Amino acid sequence: MKKRTLFIWPLMGVLLLLIMVTNSQMVHGASAGFTVSANIPDNQYDEEQTSFDLVMKPSQTETLAVTLENLEDTPKTISATANTGYTTIAGAEAFDKHHPGHLSQAEYQFSQIFDQPQMVALKPRETKTVNFKVTMPPKLYDGVLKGALYFKDTKAKSRQETNQQGFSIDNYYAMALGVILREHPDTHVPAELKLRRIRVSKTNYLNVPAVLVKLENTAPATPGAMTIRATVSKHKGDKPLFGNRREGITMATNSSFEYGIPLGDTWINPGKHHLHLVAKSAHKTWSFDRDFEITVSQAMKLNQQNKSLWWIWLIVLLIIIFIILLLVMYYLGYHRRQKQDAQQIKTLEKD
Template sequence: MILSLITCLIPIIWLKVPTAHAEGAGFTVTAVTPANQFDKNASYFDLKVVPGQTQNINVQIQNLTNAQKKITAYPNTAYTSNAGVEAYDKNNLKHLSRAPFFLSEILGRPQKIILAPRESKTLTFTLKMPQQKFRGILEGALYFLDNQTSNTQQTNQKGMIIKNRYALALGVVLREDTQATVAPKMKMNKISAGIEDTANFSAATKINLENTRPVMIKKLTLTGEISKLAGSKVLYRSTQKNLGMAPNSNFDYSINWHNKAMKSGKYHMHVIATSGKYKWIFDRNFTITRSDAGKINKKANINRNWTWLWILLGVLLVLLVFMLAFFIGRRSANKKSTEDSLTAKEPKK
């Protein structure tokens, strides 16, 4: 876990760098590590705590610009984004995390701070541990968001503009038992139809995977295959490497349909997940309803096969040519027949 710069755009883009100061942010944050820092070499908070403990943790914030800065600091629990990476930008996670306690409960409400040009200040959060014990780790970050957006940037897409917002995420790890090792455990939840926004808005099958233990899953590789029946020909396959999952979190792993129309029917899902010495294999039958396929296909970017239409147009064109030839030939025949009839009726001289 490192101090990371997150450049927020519309649409959102994530950029991470292992430094306390990132170019463009205009401010820095530095952890003032206390005596109960577990990893003495870490530049983030990695604290050994006990149930019911109360202490202050301090962060040094410096404005690097010649303008006033207004920054909001959020104590956020880590979750796993649908890109398969840990993220820290949400204060209210709802269903994205099943951690026993959230940092927003332990470190309190978000705090606002105003920095004069080139000013440094110390921001203090009061940590209040629950009386109930927990296993593994509680993980997240103090997320410092610059409230001011940059100048508007035009894009080459009609009707879309971009505004930048910068944030720094200072990691927070809380642990009570530093001796016991908690093994990760993954399970597969719901399979649903959706759209893969990182694959040119292709129709996709989404598999919700959950890390059920209070430990991070690192260097995760996922391989998913969709077929009509178990062991039959693979219709769609996806392999993603170097993913990561936050403790007690879930995310939607997507297998895109390569911009083809989604078809209703019965299918089989086969997923292999590996992280170091750990391996999980999931097999499940699932159904895509006609209603769901229709809804997705209306929204998805689909490369449609128009061969049948060109063939139909070709057949219609040939029929049209034959019909024109027939009517022209018939008209010529009728005209000649009329002329012959009139010639026959003329009196001989």
């Protein structure tokens, strides 16, 4: 059950982001009903890539052209935006927000360097070129600016019911065409991971009690696909109390997310604990060791929420009932003895 939950979340992230394609010149979407393709300019960094990966200079302005084709016999209205990449709660790059807010700590957002969003009207079976104007920041920029040109059909959508009564999710058909802007074609800034904080939560994206570790990529670069392995023990070097391992974690430039470690069937005692986390990509390995504390209140809430520990709570309940019965028996016996003593005293006084 634990492994299945860990694999479901990345898949849910993909579904919620709909169709996120960043590496093909012609992005086909049979269900979306339209396609997008990049018109690659001469300053393409990697000519084998069919999404935009451009070498530019400070303050340089360029127009990126994208061809849209309506595959259906009905008209479409497509929303076209230039979006900064961010990292989802499930640990995946996403490009579906024009203003990602706190989800991206990039020095420059795509909403700042690209022109405004636009609405594109497509007649049935029509093909049209859409232009995006971008102006690089005035000062020399290390690393890369990474995002996507995001196209969403404003009308076509499907409704997905949730397990919460009265709630549903509207999934719009959308596509993303990757954009990388760089000013140093011969210099590559490596990604850099930092561990920002550790907290425990009974309500989170995993829907199970978990330890949440906030990881931040502080560099204008992406680490690529990572495997993260994390364990929690009472003290450093002790046998792990619980832990997990996930593959295929990706992070956007200058972004963060909380990596979740489910407690499983572990009974949590309050006090100090130790986290050991290793994140490994094809180019680098990051290792973190940090102590954190779980309060009495937090431990009680986590254990109460953990449904797999029902038998422990049953034992606790039986012990409490047993103690209550002992107290009641003691109370009744005490009062009985008092009555007996009082009766004896009255009998002696009469004699």
